[in-house]
Amino acid sequence: MPPPAPAATAGDSPAGAPGASAAPAGPDADPARHSTPKARLLLGTGALLALAWAVDLAVGGRVAQAGFMLATLIGLAPVARRAGQMAAARMPFTIEMLMTIAATGALVIGAAQEAALVVFLFALGETLEGLAAGRARSGIRALAALVPRTARVVVGSTIRDLPAESLAIGHLVQVRPGDRIPADGTVATGISAVDESPVTGESLPRPVSPGDTVFAGAINTGAELRIRVSTSFEDNTISRILRLVEEAGSARAPTERFIDRFSRVYMPAVVGAALLVAVLPPLLAGAPWETWVYRGLALLLIGCPCALVISVPASIASALSTGARHGLLLKGGAVLEATAGVTCVAFDKTGTLTEGRPRIVALRGIAQEETGLLATAAAVEAGASHPLGRAILARAEAEGCVLPPATGAAALPGRGARATIDGQDWTVGSPDLAAQHGLVDPATRAWISATEETGATVVAVFTQSRLAGLIALRDEPRADAATAVADLRRMGITPVMLSGDTPRTAQAIAQRIGLAARAGLLPQDKVTAIRDLAAATPGARVMMVGDGINDAPALATAQVGLAMGSGTDVALETADGALLRDRVGDVVIQIRLARATMANIHQNVAIALGLKGVFLVTTLLGVTGLWPAILADTGATVLVTLNALRLLRFSEPRRPA
Numbered sequence: 334m335p336p337p338a339p340a341a342t343a344g345d346s347p348a349g350a351p352g353a354s355a356a357p358a359g360p361d362a363d364p365a366r367h368s369t370p371k372a373r374l375l376l377g378t379g380a381l382l383a384l385a386w387a388v389d390l391a392v393g394g395r396v397a398q399a400g401f402m403l404a405t406l407i408g409l410a411p412v413a414r415r416a417g418q419m420a421a422a423r424m425p426f427t428i429e430m431l432m433t434i435a436a437t438g439a440l441v442i443g444a445a446q447e448a449a450l451v452v453f454l455f456a457l458g459e460t461l462e463g464l465a466a467g468r469a470r471s472g473i474r475a476l477a478a479l480v481p482r483t484a485r486v487v488v489g490s491t492i493r494d495l496p497a498e499s500l501a502i503g504h505l506v507q508v509r510p511g512d513r514i515p516a517d518g519t520v521a522t523g524i525s526a527v528d529e530s531p532v533t534g535e536s537l538p539r540p541v542s543p544g545d546t547v548f549a550g551a552i553n554t555g556a557e558l559r560i561r562v563s564t565s566f567e568d569n570t571i572s573r574i575l576r577l578v579e580e581a582g583s584a585r586a587p588t589e590r591f592i593d594r595f596s597r598v599y600m601p602a603v604v605g606a607a608l609l610v611a612v613l614p615p616l617l618a619g620a621p622w623e624t625w626v627y628r629g630l631a632l633l634l635i636g637c638p639c640a641l642v643i644s645v646p647a648s649i650a651s652a653l654s655t656g657a658r659h660g661l662l663l664k665g666g667a668v669l670e671a672t673a674g675v676t677c678v679a680f681d682k683t684g685t686l687t688e689g690r691p692r693i694v695a696l697r698g699i700a701q702e703e704t705g706l707l708a709t710a711a712a713v714e715a716g717a718s719h720p721l722g723r724a725i726l727a728r729a730e731a732e733g734c735v736l737p738p739a740t741g742a743a744a745l746p747g748r749g750a751r752a753t754i755d756g757q758d759w760t761v762g763s764p765d766l767a768a769q770h771g772l773v774d775p776a777t778r779a780w781i782s783a784t785e786e787t788g789a790t791v792v793a794v795f796t797q798s799r800l801a802g803l804i805a806l807r808d809e810p811r812a813d814a815a816t817a818v819a820d821l822r823r824m825g826i827t828p829v830m831l832s833g834d835t836p837r838t839a840q841a842i843a844q845r846i847g848l849a850a851r852a853g854l855l856p857q858d859k860v861t862a863i864r865d866l867a868a869a870t871p872g873a874r875v876m877m878v879g880d881g882i883n884d885a886p887a888l889a890t891a892q893v894g895l896a897m898g899s900g901t902d903v904a905l906e907t908a909d910g911a912l913l914r915d916r917v918g919d920v921v922i923q924i925r926l927a928r929a930t931m932a933n934i935h936q937n938v939a940i941a942l943g944l945k946g947v948f949l950v951t952t953l954l955g956v957t958g959l960w961p962a963i964l965a966d967t968g969a970t971v972l973v974t975l976n977a978l979r980l981l982r983f984s985e986p987r988r989p990a
């Protein structure tokens with residue numbers, strides 16, 4: 334007989350470790366590995382059971398009884414062994430132990446036929462549940478298969494096939510039309526379109542040209558591309574996602590932990606109650622022993638918490654899997670549960686509510702003419718990752734500016750960037766910084782205000798003593814920002830914008846999107862703002878959605894922090910989840926999915942407890958016996974799992990275009 338796989342599915346696991354199956358990925362996620370021996374066992378027990386039944390119907394008597402007994406023993410052996418192992422590890426009260434006691438007890442009181450049926454139905458329940466759980470997790474497992482195994486690496490004038498794992502940062506790889514991209518990177522040469530739907534769920538291929546970033550796993554749908562690898566294999570987006578989801582297994586939902594604790598008390602209570610039922614009526618009232626021992630055994634089966642134990646992990650695995658298919662990633666069940674309760678969503682502005690691709694709309698030279706101004710600003714921003722800095726650099730490059738050499742470049746988070754040029758300390762940053770040096774005269778101030786009222790951001794380029802000029806940049810709101818914000822309102826959730834930009838600019842943009850704004854916030858002010866929002870109303874739960882380095886502290890502070898997929902690594906690492914498609918509307922979908930999941934979990938707990946309640950009563954009344962009791966348990970397990978699978982079909986509501 335093949336060895337049983339310990340703790341293969343939640344149904345197998347001891348009551349003390351119901352979360353064992355919550356990790357939807359990892360080595361345990363392969364259902365085939367576990368269900369094969371179980372399925373074989375199931376078939377064996379089933380065949381013997383059927384044979385014994387046939388014998389029973391034909392001739393009856395000893396032979397049939399022996400057949401039932403044999404079927405029971407074969408089916409029970411692995412279960413009993415697991416029960417023994419767990420008991421040796423000081424976890425005596427397990428589902429396996431309940432099964433073992435009940436089936437052995439049934440044999441002892443001469444109910445071999447029922448014992449065999451009980452063992453068979455138990456194995457059936459586990460197999461079905463294993464299959465269903467495998468489906469729930471397949472979405473995430475499929476991700477791992479997306480990255481091609483080999484990459485075509487360009488070495489000088491030749492191309493060599495190398496394993497994708499061995500790719501290193503800086504390698505140049507060739508991706509032919511129709512091939513999958515083997516690594517995260519930037520397009521070096523070629524103009525094409527990439528289908529990222531397997532990674533992000535975005536169904537339209539995205540046009541790419543040199544300089545654009547691409548994900549490992551995306552399909553090149555157009556012409557040949559050469560990609561410069563930007564992350565190692567372990568750090569590519571897909572590997573990171575898989576790691577996040579794996580971590581998810583350890584971060585259990587509060588509901589799950591409750592059931593965990595509940596089971597720990599509950600299992601000994603069930604055994605105790607069954608013992609009392611079996612012993613007390615005969616001892617005290619002289620009732621017949623067989624009747625009450627039988628009822629006690631049935632009670633053990635009723636008490637089996639299989640369905641309850643898997644109700645939460647099954648729903649969560651389905652939900653995480655569905656989310657992953659839509660490019661919505663959450664680091665586990667706890668986050669899912671917190672997301673369902675969100676009452677307020679705080680959005681960062683740049684890169685979250687807006688495209689994060691500001692463009693220069695005006696240059697105003699003051700102490701320096703425009704081209705020189707642009708070159709100076711670009712030199713200061715040379716290493717910057719801030720969208721404003723990148724926009725300035727892009728424009729300078731487009732205009733063919735020659736940048737003066739700069740040293741000691743540094744970011745001033747939430748304020749600007751600085752560097753030394755020609756021995757002078759230059760800053761590119763918020764006009765307030767320049768004003769602090771007394772560099773902003775009334776005419777300049779008026780120009781800044783007027784420009785900001787149009788929703789543009791103005792940055793000043795200055796030294797301690799001289800304002801070289803001003804640059805106005807404009808960033809458009811994301812296409813779905815206004816709709817998403819309106820959807821949140823309709824769901825009873827308060828949207829707020831938290832911005833590091835000036836009040837006038839932030840207001841202008843917030844007004845177009847339709848929400849309130851808090852502006853002029855430094856990174857630590859965003860943290861304070863999150864705390865304020867959480868304290869503003871009792872029971873408030875705040876979600877923060879952001880993308881930048883300046884959002885990371887706020888992402889960590891909020892009950893739930895979500896990072897835009899295009900966001901900085903810091904934001905992605907700090908956040909509890911990511912929205913890979915970079916759509917504001919995905920916040921809405923994520924919350925809807927979380928709410929649906931919690932509803933699903935509650936239904937599951939109701940199904941599990943409800944069925945048990947009904948059969949508890951009928952058992953004590955003597956209406957139903959052993960096999961209906963285990964059928965109720967198996968039935969509840971299957972119902973709960975099927976109900977959880979409904980979450981796989983969760984889809985975003987279609988809206989009229």
Ligand SMILES: Nc1ncnc2c1ncn2[C@@H]1O[C@H](COP(=O)(O)OP(=O)(O)OP(=O)(O)O)[C@@H](O)[C@H]1O
Nearest residue numbers: 682683719722747748749750761762763832833834
């Ligand atoms: N690299 C930079 N170059 C120029 N100005 C900068 C730079 N970084 C920050 N600033 C200035 O600091 C302000 C706040 O920046 P911060 O990154 O906190 O927010 P933001 O990107 O404007 O907006 P949000 O906080 O809504 O994303 C900017 O509006 C800009 O004036």
Ligand SMILES: [Zn+2]
Nearest residue numbers: 637638639966
């Ligand atoms: Zn059970």
